[in-house]
Amino acid sequence: MRTRQASDKYQRLVEDSCNAAFELDAEGRILYMSPAFEQICGYAPNAVYGQPLEAYIHPQDRVRVSSLFSAALDGQTPELISSRLQHREGQPVTVNLSVVADFQADQATGLHGVINDISAMVKTEEMLRQREELYRGLIENMNDISFSLDKEGRYTYVSPVAEYVLGYPLSEIIGSPFRRFVHADDLAGLETAFAKAVEGQTVLSEFRVLKRNGVLLHFRVSARFIVEDGRTVGMNGILSDITLLKENEFKLKDALEEIKLLSITDALTGCYNRGFLTEHLPFEIKRAQRYRHPLSLILCDLDHFKQINDKYGHQAGDLVLKEFVIAIRGVIRENMDWLARYGGEEFLVAAGETDLDGARILAERLRMVCANMVIDYKGQQIKITASFGVVSYDQAAKPEDVSAETMINRVDKCLYTAKQRGRNTVVCQDAIDFLGQA
Missing domain, CATH: 3.30.70.270 (Reverse transcriptase/Diguanylate cyclase domain)
Structure with missing residues (x-):
């Protein structure tokens, strides 16, 4: 009696979860589906019993999901993949799908796993991507700094907007080494990016700069080496202020982490x-x-x-x-x-x-x-x-x-x-x- 009560208690844990737990036979047909599946996909559990789970997978993702099932049945280490379900009303639902095989006497008898609805997170990430493109366009047209360096890495030219963005007079920037304005923690990564660049290749990197008033800014650099008579004599490039973009990325990342933590707390x-x-x-x-x-x-x-x-x-x-x-x-x-x-x-x-x-x-x-x-x-x-x-x-x-x-x-x-x-x-x-x- 006590074992049955414990089993019932575990069953309630599964059925109360916001994620859908499922069991399949070796052919991929549904033997059990927890109630959360109806909230995720629109189908009541009793309507899907006996049906292949792949029937509810988005057509473009079925091959990948089938490969996941086959790998699990072959005894390979379980993995988590992102896939899409086809909602009863027609729209795709992005989910994380994890699956583990059941074995008896070294023979795979079926599968069990969990479906986690991540569609809200995917929408948030898409919103972030669109916002990043918007901010990038604004930044590239407002606060871009053109610059030139000599072969020693000193500024020989910087566009006038640098004085407004960085807070230093142009006379102080010209002749200063590029590294003077780079945050100490970012120097190694930036110098590695420069060292790996070859003739004709664009250097792309990000780093932080401390303004004259102490405010920390984030920049993206895009630059090319200047080559004359086969010798590198300097570098030309553009510095883009991406501070606003980074701040929004950090805020959104923190918000997503908080949402994720709340969902399991x-x-x-x-x-x-x-x-x-x-x-x-x-x-x-x-x-x-x-x-x-x-x-x-x-x-x-x-x-x-x-x-x-x-x-x-x-x-x-x-x-x-x-x-x-x-x-x-x-x-x-x-x-x-x-x-x-x-x-x-x-x-x-x-x-x-x-x-x-x-x-x-x-x-x-x-x-x-x-x-x-x-x-x-x-x-x-x-x-x-x-x-x-x-x-x-x-x-x-x-x-x-x-x-x-x-x-x-x-x-x-x-x-x-x-x-x-x-x-x-x-x-x-x-x-x-x-x-x-x-």
Whole structure:
């Protein structure tokens, strides 16, 4: 019964995700499609069962997608590709498509994967491209600086607009070395670009300049060497002020990064959300299988959390969840482990490069940190405890016998046992007989 409940819980994670999860047979026919497919493509899941997934791929992308499926069925490393679906209403929908093959006795039996709608991001990138072209046209007609250098790299000529753009009088620029006005961090890249240029070839590069008033500008240089009687005697070129373009690029990049982060972040606690867990855990397992590296999962649940909500109110409960996440983050490794909200007051830690003994120690540290917490809420002291289940990826198991679902089922069983033993405890997989209960 408990295994069925855990399986149902994992199924809800898949069905609640904004990305579409799917399963195909070896011929590419749809065996399962999560509800998100209808939002992405306009087709209800029950309308696509038994149909080849390629039927919903844009005609121009079908060959590439078919090659992806074939590579996966041949056992090649999974990869992520951009493709287009054909929406029910006719318009193309740009998506990221990832797929992994299922194997039994070294025989591919089917595929499963995730469809991630990136059409909004693609539209944003197109908007950026159009804006860049607009700004480039404006810049090239407004603030372009013509210049000439001698063979030593000193200015012999610079157009009058340089005085306005850079803030230096022309008399100070003429005779100065080109490198004087280049940001120190950009000198090496610029000189490399010049050194690689050959006779007749245009040098293209970007660098920063510090104006006389301290303002940092971004420039794009386009230049050619001057050759007389077979000897390089200097260089002629154009400097284009692309500062406004760069500022907008940075702003848009930051906005896209923020949107991406929000899409995988739990709004209340700030840790990863269920969507991230559903998508990322299978790839963590595949990586552990491929490189034979240890991987452990720790599932934790706050004890008697409902009583906290009932006694102190839901705002207090929210505060407890936030403080709990802060405490866990203070213990796990920043660039090796990750934390996701599994649902309600349950959280999952994926500990990379960590075997069962290491995960047991980590879970016990987390338990002690939690047990020692005192959370102040409007002058009231709230103490909490938590229960922990711990499992590790079994390197001896066949790859087809280990999945995100089976590992979550096992760690959920451990957590359930910890609850049955009185809570505020850690139970590892080696304390339970899983034989025949996966």
